[in-house]
Amino acid sequence: MIFVTSGSMLPFDRLFRSVDSAVESGLLTEPVFAQIGESRYLPQRCEYVRFLDKSVFDDRVKNASLIIAHAGIGIIMAALKTNTPLLVMPRLARLGEHVNDHQESTAAKFESLGHILSFTEDTLPQRLKDLETFSPRPRNPNVQGVSNRIADYLESLNPSR
Amino acid sequence: MTELYSLMETVDSWPIEPSLFVTSRQIWATELGQLDRTYVVGECDRNKPLHIIATFIRSVIFAIKERPDVIVTTGSLPIAIVCLVCKLFGTKIVWIDSVAQIDELSLSGKLVKKIASVFIVQWPEVAAKHPKAEYVGELL
Numbered sequence: 001m002i003f004v005t006s007g008s009m010l011p012f013d014r015l016f017r018s019v020d021s022a023v024e025s026g027l028l029t030e031p032v033f034a035q036i037g038e039s040r041y042l043p044q045r046c047e048y049v050r051f052l053d054k055s056v057f058d059d060r061v062k063n064a065s066l067i068i069a070h071a072g073i074g075i076i077m078a079a080l081k082t083n084t085p086l087l088v089m090p091r092l093a094r095l096g097e098h099v100n101d102h103q104e105s106t107a108a109k110f111e112s113l114g115h116i117l118s119f120t121e122d123t124l125p126q127r128l129k130d131l132e133t134f135s136p137r138p139r140n141p142n143v144q145g146v147s148n149r150i151a152d153y154l155e156s157l158n159p160s161r
Numbered sequence: 162m163t164e165l166y167s168l169m170e171t172v173d174s175w176p177i178e179p180s181l182f183v184t185s186r187q188i189w190a191t192e193l194g195q196l197d198r199t200y201v202v203g204e205c206d207r208n209k210p211l212h213i214i215a216t217f218i219r220s221v222i223f224a225i226k227e228r229p230d231v232i233v234t235t236g237s238l239p240i241a242i243v244c245l246v247c248k249l250f251g252t253k254i255v256w257i258d259s260v261a262q263i264d265e266l267s268l269s270g271k272l273v274k275k276i277a278s279v280f281i282v283q284w285p286e287v288a289a290k291h292p293k294a295e296y297v298g299e300l301l
């Protein structure tokens with residue numbers, strides 16, 4: 001199952017049009033399920049809903065063989081957590097898809113770190129080929145580093161402890 | 162909240178553990194599970210001046226009642242307002258800007274940076290742009 005999601009904020013018709021095209025031209029052969037949020041475009045080639053409960057959403061993320069999504073930090077982290085390959089299309093401000101272009105930076109950053117792949121309408125066929133040999137690099141956050149810095153600061157306030 | 166939860170898993174090793182919580186939404190207060198010591202200051206963003214005022218008023222009430230010694234927070238704007246108000250009462254601020262801020266500080270981070278005692282960012286490239294910002298790891 002391929003899971004397509006655009007998050008819950010502004011519409012992102014372009015993502016769902018691309019996926020429909022890809023299914024139509026035979027580039028995507030697995031069943032596709034989409035969570036379309038506020039999209040005005042209604043998918044013709046797959047089952048879809050507008051919104052999902054968190055537990056259902058998490059299940060979809062975990063069980064998908066591939067996730068195709070906007071370049072939101074939430075879905076990126078969710079995909080990394082379950083080691084599900086993620087292909088993102090950044091929302092663009094000039095197309096009214098977001099308030100700024102930070103999704104382009106997000107996509108570029110996480111792609112350069114080997115965690116995801118990024119695409120536009122034109123590059124989708126190539127990216128789907130690249131996915132055949134793509135394995136997401138796991139992210140190993142150094143939470144203890146942040147925690148220790150804070151602990152050290154708190155210690156400095158209470159040296160008698 | 163995911164970033165905060167990630168941090169909270171490590172607080173057992175701190176010399177001082179959290180004794181109060183402040184959040185912008187009631188639903189998160191419920192999720193945190195410490196309702197008797199959680200303040201809710203309301204949600205707001207830069208485009209909603211009336212909400213900002215409401216959050217400011219709740220922040221003043223919180224500051225006067227509790228006078229926290231230290232606030233440790235992952236943001237965002239409502240809590241930045243809490244920080245600004247509490248700073249007037251002598252509270253020390255430890256701010257952690259979001260992991261989503263890949264290129265630049267958040268707006269609320271920019272507001273708090275000058276008054277923070279510790280200002281943490283989660284990308285080395287962002288730390289490189291701001292002398293006061295420290296990269297010491299990441300929460301997600």
